[in-house]
Amino acid sequence: MNEEITFNAKMVLAYDANTRISIPTYDFLFTMAQSYFRAQLGEKAASLLVIGAGGGNELSAWGPSNPKWTFTGVDPSAEMLAMAKNKTVQLGMESRVQLIQGTIDDVPYPDSKYDAASCILVLHFINDEQEKLKLLRSIKEHLKPGAPFVLVSAYGDRHDAELRNRLHIWKSFFLDVGYESAKVEEMGNTxxxxxxxxxxxxxxxxxxxxxxxxxxxxxxxxxxxxxxxxAE
Structure with a gap:
């Protein structure tokens, strides 16, 4: 493994670790989403569209226990997609996974639309509200009528004390695992x-x-x- 690949792998692993601190229920979140999809899809073969598939967490959480599911994952980051590809190979899921570097605009419309979709920790990285709406509309257009969709995003009103209170809780997650107070304050401001x-x-x-x-x-x-x- 060369230095660049090693660095990229470390970067993605660090992202994964920080995400699990930031959202202590991160892994259970995927379990809940899987239960929702299963309740809607039953035992039939199903195609899933995964927006923000870099890192491969959706694939590793949902793929092994749902052998009739196929996945199309899209992510703009080549480094994150490389990790997703590695997980796909390790899980023996290559025949069930298609990975696309880019955005949903790079996802071709299939002959048959997708049975389900997820967009986990992506929407809050899009600044423009109309661009957020465009993404959600594009996801809907890729789905069959009635298809289930899971969205996970940061949320809150910046001017509301409720969000500030949740920010204090978020900071405590990092303090509890040993982050220095000054670093946590910097992260909160960021x-x-x-x-x-x-x-x-x-x-x-x-x-x-x-x-x-x-x-x-x-x-x-x-x-x-x-x-x-x-989806309607």
Whole structure:
């Protein structure tokens, strides 16, 4: 393994580790999403569209126990997709996984639309509200009518004390595992300036405008929430 690959692997592993601190329920989040998909899809063969598939966590969480599922994963990061590909090979899932470097605009419309989709920890990295809506609409257009969709994103109103209170909780996750207070304060300032927060009502409004129905929040930890819904 050359130095560049080693560095990239370490970078992705560090991202994974920090995500699990930032969202202590991270792994259980995938378990809950899987239960939701299974309840909707039953035992039939199903195709899943995974937005933000870099790192391969959706693939490793859902692939082994659902051998009839196939996955199309898209991510703009070549380094993250390399890790997803490695996980695919390790799990023996190469025949069931297609990985695409880019955005949803690079995902071709299949002859038959997807049975389900996920977009986990992606939406809050898009600053423009209309671009967020465009992404959600594109996901919906790739789905069969009634298909289940899972969205996980940072959420909250920057001007509301409720978000500031959740920020204090989020900081405590890092303090508890030994991060220095000054570093945690720096991280908190960064996330509040770099992450694009929307209130929960606004997120639900965007989902409705994009063509999703039966919207409900199923998860909340720290700064992040998860919603389940269905394509019209």
């Amino acid at each position: 996330i509040m300036t770099k992450v694009s927060f929307l209130s929960e009502p606004k997120i639900e409004q965007l989902l409705r405008e994009a063509g999703f129905t039966h919207i409900g929040r199923f998860h909340s930890t720290g700064l992040f929430g998860g919603w389940i819904c269905h």
